[in-house]
Amino acid sequence: MPKKQSITPVSDFGEFKLIKYLTENIKLKHKTTIKGVGDDAAVIEPSDKKIVVTTDMLLEGVHFDLTYVPLKHLGYKAVVVNLSDVYAMNAIPKHITVSLGVSSKFSVEALKDLYDGIYLACDVYNVDLIGGDTCSSLTGLSISVTAIGEVDFEKLAYRSGAKVNDLICVTGDLGGAYMGLQLLEREKMVFNSDPNMKPKFDGYDYILQRQLKPEARKDVIELFEKNKIIPTSMIDISDGLSSELLHLCNQSDVSCKIYEEKVPINYVTRKLAEELNVEPLVTALNGGEDYELLFTVPIELHDKIAELHQVSIIGHISAKGEENLIITKGGTTLPIMAQGWAAFGE
Amino acid sequence: MPKKQSITPVSDFGEFKLIKYLTENIKLKHKTTIKGVGDDAAVIEPSDKKIVVTTDMLLEGVHFDLTYVPLKHLGYKAVVVNLSDVYAMNAIPKHITVSLGVSSKFSVEALKDLYDGIYLACDVYNVDLIGGDTCSSLTGLSISVTAIGEVDFEKLAYRSGAKVNDLICVTGDLGGAYMGLQLLEREKMVFNSDPNMKPKFDGYDYILQRQLKPEARKDVIELFEKNKIIPTSMIDISDGLSSELLHLCNQSDVSCKIYEEKVPINYVTRKLAEELNVEPLVTALNGGEDYELLFTVPIELHDKIAELHQVSIIGHISAKGEENLIITKGGTTLPIMAQGWAAFGE
Numbered sequence: 001m002p003k004k005q006s007i008t009p010v011s012d013f014g015e016f017k018l019i020k021y022l023t024e025n026i027k028l029k030h031k032t033t034i035k036g037v038g039d040d041a042a043v044i045e046p047s048d049k050k051i052v053v054t055t056d057m058l059l060e061g062v063h064f065d066l067t068y069v070p071l072k073h074l075g076y077k078a079v080v081v082n083l084s085d086v087y088a089m090n091a092i093p094k095h096i097t098v099s100l101g102v103s104s105k106f107s108v109e110a111l112k113d114l115y116d117g118i119y120l121a122c123d124v125y126n127v128d129l130i131g132g133d134t135c136s137s138l139t140g141l142s143i144s145v146t147a148i149g150e151v152d153f154e155k156l157a158y159r160s161g162a163k164v165n166d167l168i169c170v171t172g173d174l175g176g177a178y179m180g181l182q183l184l185e186r187e188k189m190v191f192n193s194d195p196n197m198k199p200k201f202d203g204y205d206y207i208l209q210r211q212l213k214p215e216a217r218k219d220v221i222e223l224f225e226k227n228k229i230i231p232t233s234m235i236d237i238s239d240g241l242s243s244e245l246l247h248l249c250n251q252s253d254v255s256c257k258i259y260e261e262k263v264p265i266n267y268v269t270r271k272l273a274e275e276l277n278v279e280p281l282v283t284a285l286n287g288g289e290d291y292e293l294l295f296t297v298p299i300e301l302h303d304k305i306a307e308l309h310q311v312s313i314i315g316h317i318s319a320k321g322e323e324n325l326i327i328t329k330g331g332t333t334l335p336i337m338a339q340g341w342a343a344f345g346e
Numbered sequence: 347m348p349k350k351q352s353i354t355p356v357s358d359f360g361e362f363k364l365i366k367y368l369t370e371n372i373k374l375k376h377k378t379t380i381k382g383v384g385d386d387a388a389v390i391e392p393s394d395k396k397i398v399v400t401t402d403m404l405l406e407g408v409h410f411d412l413t414y415v416p417l418k419h420l421g422y423k424a425v426v427v428n429l430s431d432v433y434a435m436n437a438i439p440k441h442i443t444v445s446l447g448v449s450s451k452f453s454v455e456a457l458k459d460l461y462d463g464i465y466l467a468c469d470v471y472n473v474d475l476i477g478g479d480t481c482s483s484l485t486g487l488s489i490s491v492t493a494i495g496e497v498d499f500e501k502l503a504y505r506s507g508a509k510v511n512d513l514i515c516v517t518g519d520l521g522g523a524y525m526g527l528q529l530l531e532r533e534k535m536v537f538n539s540d541p542n543m544k545p546k547f548d549g550y551d552y553i554l555q556r557q558l559k560p561e562a563r564k565d566v567i568e569l570f571e572k573n574k575i576i577p578t579s580m581i582d583i584s585d586g587l588s589s590e591l592l593h594l595c596n597q598s599d600v601s602c603k604i605y606e607e608k609v610p611i612n613y614v615t616r617k618l619a620e621e622l623n624v625e626p627l628v629t630a631l632n633g634g635e636d637y638e639l640l641f642t643v644p645i646e647l648h649d650k651i652a653e654l655h656q657v658s659i660i661g662h663i664s665a666k667g668e669e670n671l672i673i674t675k676g677g678t679t680l681p682i683m684a685q686g687w688a689a690f691g692e
Binding site: 034035038039040041042043044045046047048049050051052053054055056057059060061062063085086088089091095097099100101130131132133135136137138139140142144146147148149151153156158159160234235236251 | 380381384385386387388389390391392393394395396397398399400401402403405406407408409431432434435437441443445446447476477478479481482483484485486488490492493494495497499502504505506580581582597
């Protein structure tokens with residue numbers, strides 16, 4: 001929660017003073033940023049690479065719950081989810097814009113916390129905040145971020161490039177962000193029924209961080225560059241592995257087969273899932289917000305990929321018309337369905 | 347208001363089907379659009395020009411009232427207000443992204459109307475819609491647009507370039523959008539008190555259009571190009587002439603003197619202002635949303651500018667430290683204050 005030492009209503013500042021207060025200490029990192037915040041538009045120097053552009057909106061009550069999301073984490077996450085989309089093109093993010101709709105109930109100090117998170121993400125991921133819009137909202141908090149990056153044309157990874165026999169790979173582990181959300185929701189319910197109860201978060205740091213302060217896989221994109229790996233297709237995992245696998249297969253005109261035992265799930269995710277009577281695999285297939293990368297590579301790259309501890313090979317691409325399948329540890333074969341695996345698996 | 351012939355709740359579609367429905371007929375206009383909607387990010391081919399980026403958010407209840415704003419007009423306006431910022435850099439917009447937060451009360455048909463307005467603006471202003479985000483909102487409608495354009499470095503017009511003795515110019519006329527809003531609000535109050543009353547809009551088409559379907563000054567930027575005019579500074583008028591003049595003077599480190607009789611006000615604006623007991627000049631100075639351009643040029647360009655019927659010369663730049671002044675028709679000299687002229691003038 002934001003520090004509550006001093007409370008200045010946003011209305012005391014007005015739009016222009018507020019924007020100045022929040023943006024006056026920006027230190028631009030890139031020489032390509034010709035003009036940042038403060039004019040009708042920002043100005044960027046293009047390179048000889050292609051430009052990628054992506055945008056995402058986060059709305060209070062839908063994407064976040066301010067009763068348990070610290071504003072600094074929220075600012076960080078709002079940037080990271082956009083950068084994740086840039087990395088999913090195998091591109092490097094360079095610039096972001098941030099638009100905020102803020103209710104007058106917000107204090108200037110709370111907004112400062114939100115911006116601290118935004119600036120931290122800018123530092124960690126080496127991007128410049130170059131513009132935005134701050135306006136009052138009659139309802140909840142709205143955050144809209146646009147991220148701009150660059151990539152050599154021949155390194156671009158679309159969703160549509162997967163080929164038969166390509167290896168299907170994911171970074172990191174899956175389902176953690178979803179289980180972190182379940183934990184936060186459970187403790188919120190406990191707190192609402194008895195405000196004297198203290199939330200029990202001990203031992204769950206990992207999944208809380210996965211939910212509240214996710215990271216984008218900058219490291220993996222840098223490893224691709226270093227190891228001369230160009231994925232044939234790539235997508236970031238924001239809606240769960242099932243949904244993203246189907247997007248990738250549909251757009252590539254192919255099918256897929258993956259193996260349950262290969263799907264990476266952290267032991268903390270698994271532990272809480274079992275405690276809450278959720279099948280751990282379901283958290284990976286249908287839980288969202290992991291912001292890991294799902295990608296395919298030619299089978300010739302098997303040994304190179306197998307060396308990367310950040311990456312798991314979970315299956316392979318099959319021909320169009322075959323079923324999209326997951327082979328369970330018990331040897332059962334089940335079709336992959338977006339958001340539908342749990343129901344089907346029962 | 348949107349046609350109500352058939353009503354399909356947004357919830358019947360789901361996010362992916364909805365995005366497909368709304369974007370499947372996009373025809374890309376620019377060869378520089380390598381990849382539009384449908385991947386993690388859009389891909390653009392840069393030119394040898396500089397890139398400009400701007401973003402604006404419109405929130406229900408703050409920036410628009412759906413009781414009298416037709417959705418098609420709203421979509422159009424959401425794009426235009428962003429393009430206006432691109433033109434205000436003396437740049438040409440090429441690409442936009444649009445993010446929507448939509449309550450489940452919305453029908454697919456209503457969203458289609460909104461998108462029809464967005465696409466109409468894309469056609470009129472020759473820009474490609476290349477990406478976005480559509481998500482559900484628990485509260486009102488949120489629209490966030492990012493516009494990307496291009497400009498030769500030597501043609502860039504910042505807010506900060508005005509020089510002493512430069513002419514101060516505005517395009518079109520001012521105060522109309524504000525008076526259009528007053529008219530809509532008045533008729534809404536009448537309607538709320540007696541739903542049998544028909545709104546009286548006859549003769550006010552001009553100011554209604556200024557409010558509901560504003561245009562950005564693409565034509566003027568093209569005239570600058572044709573006539574080899576490069577403004578020394580420029581800003582678009584979204585918050586009223588006073589406020590924008592002060593931004594321009596502050597950022598250019600100069601002062602200004604303008605003349606009431608030169609400030610362009612349409613007769614319909616003037617007529618309604620008088621009917622509602624508002625000083626017409628106040629609508630121009632403090633009324634927002636005109637989306638005209640305020641710019642300065644060296645005095646040597648006087649004759650070239652005077653020939654352009656789209657432009658009025660309203661004053662000149664004076665040295666830093668002098669007061670920012672308006673000379674009234676009666677010869678009185680008043681300081682220009684953001685949003686403060688009315689109070690001061692009383």
